[in-house]
Amino acid sequence: MNLDDTIAAVATPAGSGGLGVVRLSGPAALTIAARLFRGEPLDQAATHSLHHGTLRDGNIILDDAVAAVFRSPRSYTGEDVVELSCHGGSHILRGVLETCLRAGARLADPGEFTRRAFLNGKMDLAQAESVADLIAARSDSQHRLALNMLRGELGRAVQPARETLLHLLAHVEANLDFVEDEVPALTRAHLLEPLRNLWHDLTELKERSERGRFWRDGLRIAIAGRPNAGKSSLFNALLKSERAIVTDQPGTTRDTLEESLSWDSMAVTLVDTAGLRDTDDAVEREGTARARQTVANADLIFLVVDASAPPVRDDRLAADAVQDRPVILALNKMDRIPLKDRNAVEEKWNGFLPLKSANAVAVSAITGEGLDILRQKAVDSVRGGREPSESGLVFNARQEQRLNEALCALGRAREGAETGVPDESVAVDLHGALNALNALTGRGAPEEVLDAVFSRFCVGK
Ligand SMILES: Nc1nc2c(ncn2[C@@H]2O[C@H](COP(=O)(O)OP(=O)(O)OP(=O)(O)O)[C@@H](O)[C@H]2O)c(=O)[nH]1
Ligand SMILES: [Mg+2]
Known part of the structure; x- marks a missing residue:
């Protein structure tokens, strides 16, 4: 995955329609678009501006088009983006895309626009996943759920749990790092109560998702x-x-x-x-x-x-x-x-x-x-x-797996705290829970996970 590339794809569905859009994203998006576009010089264009002109492959006119310019970071992907709105014929769009590729762009992988949005911090992984759900929605409730998720509902829902965990970890680790009487000894009760609450909150989140499952599926x-x-x-x-x-x-x-x-x-x-x-x-x-x-x-x-x-x-x-x-x-x-x-x-x-x-x-x-x-x-x-x-949030299989991991790790931490295992091993489980929660929204997600998520998308999304 190379973010230095400028990627291009047809963003509208196959077949003919009133309009068809070729989308470019990456550092050279504006220069590449400017090579095709006859009208105002696109590489000088301000962000969020529209320009009417003709698209050319050398001397051949491809189509009349409107170019929409979005400059980094204020774009879908967070990079420079140009959207060329042409007439929606597959022959025209193929011609425009091929000209963009010859001018230096690379064909985008499935979901690569959204993947770049994720990598550039425009959205978390759960939000990126919901883009595919939003497009696939076929009922009001599916639409509403996907929109909730796209607006970051999942990230917000787990944020308090993350903060509590970070807080607890700081406590436990402070105890590990310092000699005994420098930090007040961590009483088990001090740890148990928040651990129980945390477990309870995450279980409730899981139940909330299960109740809402029918609205999505x-x-x-x-x-x-x-x-x-x-x-x-x-x-x-x-x-x-x-x-x-x-x-x-x-x-x-x-x-x-x-x-x-x-x-x-x-x-x-x-x-x-x-x-x-x-x-x-x-x-x-x-x-x-x-x-x-x-x-x-x-x-x-x-x-x-x-x-x-x-x-x-x-x-x-x-x-x-x-x-x-x-x-x-x-x-x-x-x-x-x-x-x-x-x-x-x-x-x-x-x-x-x-x-x-x-x-x-x-x-x-x-x-x-x-x-x-x-x-x-x-x-x-x-x-x-x-x-x-009211349910507002439904985990997909990947997210549910991470939530279960977090619950398991929390369960172990709680049991450990109750039975008086050393603080080191409680800390290990707390880390496990935190990592699982982070993975839920894609923090530090490995490439394979991203590959799996974005392979569900089509080219152009
Ligand atoms: N009067 C009346 N006849 C019905 C009603 N529902 C079905 N029928 C009749 O019952 C017969 C069987 O209907 P089907 O819908 O083919 O029954 P099925 O359960 O699908 O039958 P199989 O496919 O053979 O398992 C047909 O002659 C229908 O017209 C009903 O509500 N009232
Ligand atoms: Mg029948």
């Missing part, structure tokens, strides 16, 4: 049940489109079908599955195996039954398959049941199925009755009345 719901219960009909009704094949023959759906949507600003993936039953048909057997797999990986299951028919063995088989998971029982085909029999139907099914939580909703895939309630119950089951802004 979305909710994966499997629709399961015996053949012909109306799973595909329910899937279609929830999607408001005839996505899955529906027939009156049991065993219609063989493969799993998956669609994404947004409920109440939460991203939801609905998965329709093959009916669960014992069968000799090889294709259907593969289908039921996939259905079981889908159930195992789902956050929530809609167990669908045909409430207008008597319960059968396959209903119980299906209930057995989902028993240990969070389930909402969808009593389907309610349109076939006379009003006066409704209560009895619910009681009958709740009694018949071996489900722990008797969370049932009466629905009809045909008339649409009960679907709003089903949707609401699904969303409520994971968010427990909280809005995403």
Whole structure:
């Protein structure tokens, strides 16, 4: 990774559009852009200024363009940056990019603009990671979370813990460095109380992230049940489109079908599955195996039954398959049941199925009755009345691993302090915790970690 290079890439998506942007960043960004640009001399341009002119490759005119100039350090990357806004055709953009490369720029690696922003102290690693999340967001809540993280929420959340740790370390190490009576001996109680608080605070942070996980990752719901219960009909009704094949023959759906949507600003993936039953048909057997797999990986299951028919063995088989998971029982085909029999139907099914939580909703895939309630119950089951802004912060896998390391090290430090191990070994664990917290926001992160983080990005980000 060489920060002396000037990098260039097309920053807008492939394909044609109204505008396309080629971005340059690095010490020679202005001189390289000036070589292509006919208009005001760009290398003299003030920061945060716009210039209209033509882009040329020698005598060949490439395009009319607007050049935006950002001088270091007031730019996205912290370096000199020029953004050339051209017409958004892939041929034009390729031509402009190639001319920039011939004029001395190097093609940017994936995520290299953001990586430079991180290396130049424009953002911490968690903020850089959230750039990719922000761009990939497909629901309001994902968008809000990524924005929170981009604004440095994670760094702020762990800052008090870092400060406490630094303080404790200073104390413990002062005790190590000085002869006994020069510094007042560190009483264990002095150490234990803040250690307990610290552990408590970080655990709370972790729980806060776990509560918010669904807002970021979305909710994966499997629709399961015996053949012909109306799973595909329910899937279609929830999607408001005839996505899955529906027939009156049991065993219609063989493969799993998956669609994404947004409920109440939460991203939801609905998965329709093959009916669960014992069968000799090889294709259907593969289908039921996939259905079981889908159930195992789902956050929530809609167990669908045909409430207008008597319960059968396959209903119980299906209930057995989902028993240990969070389930909402969808009593389907309610349109076939006379009003006066409704209560009895619910009681009958709740009694018949071996489900722990008797969370049932009466629905009809045909008339649409009960679907709003089903949707609401699904969303409520994971968010427990909280809005995403209250949780505000969700760790990704890398960050969670670092947080767990910090908690482990703190746990050891606390245990050590309680059992009276030497101060040296308490200090080692405190250092471990501090390093893990630092790594969370990328302080002193090794190259491999940065490589892994930024390889998720596309070129141009
Ligand atoms: N009256 C009524 N009929 C329904 C309802 N839901 C589904 N059906 C009918 O039930 C039959 C089976 O529906 P599907 O949606 O294919 O059932 P499935 O559970 O996906 O069946 P498999 O794919 O075979 O496992 C079809 O004839 C549907 O029209 C409902 O709410 N009311
Ligand atoms: Mg089906």
